[in-house]
Amino acid sequence: MNVPVLGSLPAYTLRIAQVIVLGALAWQIWQVVDGEEAIAVLTSANPNWLFAAAMMLTLQTLLSAQRWRITAQRLGITISRGEAIREYYLAQVVNQSLPGGMIGDAGRAVRFRKEAGLLSSGQAVIFERLSGQIGMLLLLVSGLVLATVVPTGFRWPEWLVSSIGVSLGILVAVLVGTFLLLRLRFKSVEALRRFVSAFAHSVTAPGILAHQTGLSVGTALCNVLAFAFCAAALGIILPKLVVLTLVPLILFAMLIPLSIGGWGFREGAAVLLFPVMGATPGQGLATSVAFGLMFLLAVLPGAVMTRFGKN
Numbered sequence: 178m179n180v181p182v183l184g185s186l187p188a189y190t191l192r193i194a195q196v197i198v199l200g201a202l203a204w205q206i207w208q209v210v211d212g213e214e215a216i217a218v219l220t221s222a223n224p225n226w227l228f229a230a231a232m233m234l235t236l237q238t239l240l241s242a243q244r245w246r247i248t249a250q251r252l253g254i255t256i257s258r259g260e261a262i263r264e265y266y267l268a269q270v271v272n273q274s275l276p277g278g279m280i281g282d283a284g285r286a287v288r289f290r291k292e293a294g295l296l297s298s299g300q301a302v303i304f305e306r307l308s309g310q311i312g313m314l315l316l317l318v319s320g321l322v323l324a325t326v327v328p329t330g331f332r333w334p335e336w337l338v339s340s341i342g343v344s345l346g347i348l349v350a351v352l353v354g355t356f357l358l359l360r361l362r363f364k365s366v367e368a369l370r371r372f373v374s375a376f377a378h379s380v381t382a383p384g385i386l387a388h389q390t391g392l393s394v395g396t397a398l399c400n401v402l403a404f405a406f407c408a409a410a411l412g413i414i415l416p417k418l419v420v421l422t423l424v425p426l427i428l429f430a431m432l433i434p435l436s437i438g439g440w441g442f443r444e445g446a447a448v449l450l451f452p453v454m455g456a457t458p459g460q461g462l463a464t465s466v467a468f469g470l471m472f473l474l475a476v477l478p479g480a481v482m483t484r485f486g487k488n
Contacts, residue, residue: 218411218463226410227471230403234475237399238265244308244392245285249301251379253293264288266479273438273476282306300375308380310432312393313425316401318345320421327418331454341426400428407467413460423450427465440469 242265246256256264264285271281286299321341324333358366359373380389401424405415415424430446431439444465451461 216463218460219467221412222410222467223412224410226406227467230406230410230468230471231475233399233403233406234472237396237403238262238269238475240392240396240399241265241305241309244389244396245301245305247385247388247392248305248308248379249289249298251382251385252297252301252375254289254298254301255292256289266476268479269476270479273473279306297375300372301379304376304379307376308389308393309396312390312395312397313400313428315390315394316397316421317425317429320418320425324418324422331416331419334453337450337453397425401425403471404428404464404468407471408460408464410467411460411463413456413464416454419454423453426450438469438472443469 239262242261243258245265246258246261249256268281268285271284272279282302283299286295286302289301290298292298355369355373359370380386401420404424404427405420408415427443427446427450428439430442433442444462447461447465448458449461451464452458
């Protein structure tokens with residue numbers, strides 16, 4: 178009789194811990210910045226720019242759904258365009274309300290497991306989400322390369338340059354290590370080899386790579402432009418290279434699994450990075466909050482589908 182209660186305890190405990198972390202982050206950010214300034218900036222937002230941001234985030238959802246549909250098709254799973262859009266919206270609603278930002282995506286994998294099995298449906302979801310992060314990384318690297326030859330108008334702090342350099346170095350080391358590991362003919366790496374092979378077949382194979390790259394870069398651009406539009410709504414015009422460099426760094430903070438829909442860590446990153454370009458921490462906080470609110474607005478169709486759609 179007690180098993181269900183005990184079984185539900187870890188998830189309940191995780192939610193409490195997450196709320197505590199989010200609350201602590203919000204309190205700390207409020208102490209560091211001028212919270213009243215952030216509120217004042219938010220209340221003066223231009224609704225036209227906010228609407229444009231919401232439209233960009235809506236387009237991001239549509240492109241992401243198409244990316245998932247194509248990836249799944251390469252793995253033997255047929256998903257109609259309407260189903261893909263509906264399921265992606267539903268996943269976003271769950272991801273905005275539960276820890277980690279992946280629980281809604283796990284639901285997509287479970288609901289489409291019948292045609293090719295849970296392994297393939299799970300891979301379709303993982304590969305699709307991974308492709309999106311690769312697209313954001315491509316934007317970031319492109320911006321960093323351009324920043325070396327085009328004046329940015331602001332000075333990069335040494336701590337930021339070092340952090341980016343170390344992070345990219347670790348990423349390169351992981352990729353090289355994975356490549357070398359795959360060269361070894363050991364049974365212990367067979368599962369990794371199958372995973373990489375499936376990713377290559379569904380994402381980077383000839384004839385599909387250009388399409389996947391376009392969709393992934395497109396979704397990344399939609400996100401960073403939405404953030405830039407939120408800044409513009411608050412009277413903050415971000416230079417183009419800032420949009421390609423600092424904004425991806427801010428949005429990458431949303432991947433930290435302790436957050437709820439990216440809240441808290443995204444705001445902290447914005448507070449930390451906005452002064453790099455001459456803006457105030459309060460403006461960074463206000464812009465990030467505006468982005469989060471527009472994202473919630475953009476996923477409202479998913480909430481409607483959850484209430485009235487098919488189960």
